[in-house]
Amino acid sequence: MREIKYMDAINEAMKEEMSRDETVYLIGEDVSQDIWGTSCDLFEMFGSERVRDTAISEAAIIGSAVGAAIAGYRPVVNTMFADFAMCGADELLHKAAKWRFTHGGKIRIPMVVRAPAGGYSRLGPEHSQCPESLFMRTPGLKIAMPSTPYDAKGLLKTAIRDNNPVIFLEHKNLMGHTGPVPEEEYLVPFGVADIKREGTDVTVVATGFMVSLAQEVAEVLQQDHDVSLEIVDPRTLEPLDLDTILASVRKTKHLVVVDEETSRCGPAAEIGMLVMENAFDYLDAPIKRVAAANYPIPGGYLEQFVLPQPQAMADAVAAVLGREKLDLQGKVVAKGAM
Amino acid sequence: MREIKYMDAINEAMKEEMSRDETVYLIGEDVSQDIWGTSCDLFEMFGSERVRDTAISEAAIIGSAVGAAIAGYRPVVNTMFADFAMCGADELLHKAAKWRFTHGGKIRIPMVVRAPAGGYSRLGPEHSQCPESLFMRTPGLKIAMPSTPYDAKGLLKTAIRDNNPVIFLEHKNLMGHTGPVPEEEYLVPFGVADIKREGTDVTVVATGFMVSLAQEVAEVLQQDHDVSLEIVDPRTLEPLDLDTILASVRKTKHLVVVDEETSRCGPAAEIGMLVMENAFDYLDAPIKRVAAANYPIPGGYLEQFVLPQPQAMADAVAAVLGREKLDLQGKVVAKGAM
Amino acid sequence: MELSKELLIDLYTTMVRIRRCDEKVIECLFAGKLITFYHSCQGQEAPGTALGRSLRKDDYLYYNHRGHGLPKVLPKGMSPKTFIAEHYGRATGAAKGYAGFHNCDIEIGIPGMGGMVGGEATLAAGTALACKLRGKGQVTANMFGDGATGRGPFHEAMLMSATWKLPLIWCVENNRYQQWTCISLTHPKEDLADFAHGYGIPSAVVDGQDVIACYEALQPAIERARAGKGPTLLEFKTYRFRPHVEGFPDFSVQCEGGCRPEFEVEEWKKRDPIKLMEATLLEKGVLTEADIERIHREATEEMEEADRFSADSPWPDPKGLDQALYAD
Amino acid sequence: MELSKELLIDLYTTMVRIRRCDEKVIECLFAGKLITFYHSCQGQEAPGTALGRSLRKDDYLYYNHRGHGLPKVLPKGMSPKTFIAEHYGRATGAAKGYAGFHNCDIEIGIPGMGGMVGGEATLAAGTALACKLRGKGQVTANMFGDGATGRGPFHEAMLMSATWKLPLIWCVENNRYQQWTCISLTHPKEDLADFAHGYGIPSAVVDGQDVIACYEALQPAIERARAGKGPTLLEFKTYRFRPHVEGFPDFSVQCEGGCRPEFEVEEWKKRDPIKLMEATLLEKGVLTEADIERIHREATEEMEEADRFSADSPWPDPKGLDQALYAD
């Protein structure tokens, strides 16, 4: 199968869906260009009516998408940085997420908010967040978080066709990653986890950029320490495919949840809790989470002490297995987009 | 000891701190009046310079508090409804919470955001939230959540003197509750949980309005079913007194976390996870959480199917004890402020 | 502009129906029959009536909390039955009982209301964008209070609408108070229409008690929008006759004797939009005293019927929660 | 207004220092020595210089990302050492290395910067309120780009400042672009100063390439603020000579041949604020060619020294994280 970049997979999804359905349009600041490289030819193909550069006005961008969606369009917002979505928090967390419910389900809000997320580029607290928990704590939103070009394309197409607001957390650090993507059209359904690596000793649930790190860590642990990780990628956090996670935990008896979001009240806490509630008796050891430490994400040199690092994953694996340190010897490094 | 209302305890704390320190001022929409009854005589005593009614502009209210705090004042914001704080989300979650950290700790942001929180008045998704997880996932904020008049006064005084941004979740339904409050000045320190009821069978961690419900439930369970609950009220969610929670769990071996916030990624998930990470071997049964179901909070009649109800607490206690249903027979009812 | 006799009668009748409906809701509230609260719109019937009766069925209208939209949604075509039923919290309500005070009927261009003052402005911009993209001459209107102009998203939406020449009619009902705070404490200028200048869009200040003046001011704005020439900001000077929210007195420690001076309320009550229109129509000979009596009686009966309908309606079924949360 | 010789030289020297510092940062960036990115301020030295040199030490100044505040914070008194060290990510930096591009020195009235364009406006209102409450004649200034005027919080803050007559000077550097999008695509009007009308505050449009004009426009605004008469909105028409962010070309598919037409860039470069001032000072006989040469040489040396200082500075210690998070 041909291999293409994550950013190009996103671009293909946009192009295919915009061609298929003329109610789909893209809106945001400098979306005709997109600093992460996903737009390139969209403006040329679809023009300024459907690729809409706006003023710096996140509330209006997101709020207008809600209003257009209610009136029958399918806006795709790009917030440039996931962090900036907070400037339209009421619009996203109240209007997009709750307007349908508030009105007894009488309207539909088919919209996608593409939120380029993630750290490791040392850009500091307001350009590095991966704000999954913010969206998970907000029923009414769906949340997709692709870790590969294949998933990125298939999930984005599904997101655009979904009749509900979808947060699409495309990870900045994955933009240049390549992977197999079929020429033929396909969709990746929501709520279906993907086992990114089969294994026997420890289940590692991971999302987004963490999947690729976990895969590298798993490789080293297998080679150097004969430890076998099973990596489960939920792909969507809402809906969440708990069954696949539970099945894996029942098999391995050990769980590590890896997540780039701040630890406190994060997805790792939620997933850990769900597993405890549903598979307590299968666990041979307490669940471990590897997530960002409870600080804002510092810029510069200090970032590495806050964001989850590969060795911390290995440490967590060692802990659930009751083993001494499993040293990666620096063989896996978390690299940023810049 | 004299008994006063929760709202009057808040009023006393405001008066005492505004008298003690002239850099303290109150700001928000209609704060000279306050729909929840906590302001009454403040405007008369301190005038329009220190009790500042604003335009409907949550971003400016919260953002200006950050700016004034940096310049040496101690603003106390009242958002009228906790939900409205989301209209100043960037200001609260980025500016207030992170500005100090971003600048290497070179400045201080002593401010309080009083956010009247909670549901049960059937006011729907944007007038009923108890958004604890939003703040817990945001390192840089402190979070106080008083459940009694005593705690309300003592915690608010501590909050105003703290040199950091504090979210003060005063619960609308508690405003009219009375309780003992000393005439003499006192402070309630942050990070010190209070055991609101001693017991032996199950530890119930609860905050805010849930404490008073849990106390009523505990009474009925004791009387009718001979089950003994220990109710631990953390009082502040950040800092969190995990030690007291763990000590109680080590004693009772069973934990139910009761919380009004939406279940997913909520405080109950975090506290549950922390207990698992730190006291896994003491647990005789999986931890149970009782929190709002994963929906927006509907208005009207349907609210009761989403917000945590007393019988659900009893059911959780029964579940962790492996008992048949512990029926409260409707003896405890969750009453709203309106 | 010469308005037809039919239109004049229609505007008058609509205002009477709004008043009767508002009174009925208050009566039910104090009888303990409603599920939440109510913000009466008495005194402010004219701008919404003029707007709702000017729009096409396929135009969109965003309203605010005042009367929970009553003076806008009833003229746009919502039945008092579903309106009152929502306030009863019943499954037959305009939000299927999920809200208690937000009212929605997308079939007649009423997308609903949020809980944040001014929060509809950005949605209105998006709906107007949809109207523009669809190219069928639809327009969107957003009517809100003076308080909403304090909010940033309103300004972001104004900018978007002006830049993209969206078919949007911004209508502010300036009743000089946000809850209990007088506009003199929150806004430096008397005329909120002045905000239009920064966005380079036309604006006008309108007598909001005179439904004919309201109607006449709206027509060019709506035509402009339909013709693709962009938004207009209209400011309707008006006043509410009752407290901000029923059951709470209109009191503020900031002002001696309550938040609104007695004489101010009295002055404005002399300009009751229904009475003013009544006088005009009698004078013009468009209506007789008997017509008026009949219009009032019919409105009263309509609201009594709506009340009965609501009281007899079932509660919403919690089994519907999932379907309300996510569309298929 | 006749500016003193000393002041004229000071303004000129300050602009030269800013230019040299900006060049030095870019040089370090491309040499791979910096920890993040850089948004050059070349071409936009004049407004910030005039502002920074007009304020008292105990006045407050909020800046934006352009030059990461350089053209405002250096004139206000920040040393290029701490500024460059921050870009190196070192513990001696203006945010102790925690940010990489936000710069703070509260001792000289520089509270720092946030990550959101326009996000400082509401803070500036609060700081101005503190100035007013303290009653010592302090003022607050906020200088930001044209793009920031799109954001709602800016408008909320304008309203607050106008209503409460806060001692605040709003300064917009209108360089006609937000990132790669031209203002003609985002704003309906040429002059952003027009926003002042809705808030009833004075405004002026100023030649942002002429540091003397900038200085002269600022004085009455600052005096007004100090005298308790309220805020002013000043719009400085200016232009950036380099791309939005170093390393990314200034390209937009929206515009033929890149986001800014070649001729536009060339036209503006003819109005380099440093060259313009140089000509004025030579003509007035305030400076000789030799003075100019010396000023440039000294600025170059100062920045080399700052570079060495930064490169020799230690990394921040992660043990400090807790103390940075919460104050005692």
Ligand SMILES: Cc1ncc(C[n+]2csc(CCOP(=O)(O)OP(=O)(O)O)c2C)c(N)n1
């Ligand atoms: C964002 C937000 N802030 C505050 C409120 C509380 N609130 C509800 S109505 C109201 C007053 C609104 O005044 P205005 O917009 O002038 O409308 P009016 O009530 O005068 O018709 C306020 C402050 C709210 N609902 N949303």
Ligand SMILES: Cc1ncc(C[n+]2csc(CCOP(=O)(O)OP(=O)(O)O)c2C)c(N)n1
């Ligand atoms: C809220 C927000 N949206 C978007 C951005 C990304 N961004 C950074 S600089 C910039 C352009 C700002 O333009 P302007 O304010 O005119 O300043 P200039 O760069 O022209 O000096 C944008 C869009 C941001 N930092 N914050």
Ligand SMILES: [Mg+2]
């Ligand atoms: Mg009003």
Ligand SMILES: [Mg+2]
């Ligand atoms: Mg600009």
